[in-house]
Amino acid sequence: MGDTPRGPGELLDLLLPHSCGGCGRAGTAWCADCAAALSGPPLRIRPRADPGVPCWALAAYRGAPRAAVLAVKEHFRRDLTKPLGVAMARGLDHLRDTARPLVLVPAPTRRAAARARGGDPVTRSAIVAASWLPGCRLVRMLRMRPGVRDSVGLGHSDRQHNLRGRIIVATTRPPGVLFPANAEVVLIDDVLTTGVTMCESVRALAEADVTVRAVLVTCAA
Incomplete structure (x- = not known):
């Protein structure tokens, strides 16, 4: 009845209708079926390059999880940040010792890639x-040195050469300041392919006297 004023969000929805980031279903940004694909207990994975700590994934790199990761990285679907983050939280809740503080350290990304993706x-x-x-x-303390190439299309040995010695700790603050006593430190990433990034990240943290307890990724390729 009558012309009810619409807010900016409603107008945007009319111009750009929501579609599920996992399956493309219209009318929702993230449907219940795709959410279920990331809701189970994490899967233990054993990458070709062993970082020396247990590695876990929320799902295999296919179907809805793969589509969601690509939508965030390549199609600027920032609306999927929350459901992917919530799925990560549930996976961590399966793995963690609730009697100990938990610290998440995101894997580093190339600055050029972060700029292209708006963060x-x-x-x-x-x-x-x-x-x-x-x-x-959350403690952000890892970065990549300049000169690291995009890893898409690189084989295992090329990935090793590309990253060897190029992931570093980007803070001079001591671990005792950044991490609570007795904390469990978990490395976080979106996709684990060969494990080279995790190996270099664990190495860099170990050199800074930070012990990583586990790796958790959204998808294992």
């Missing part, structure tokens, strides 16, 4: 995950 989607999802878990905090 780092891994860190955004990790922030959401940390906000959902009691006794959890």
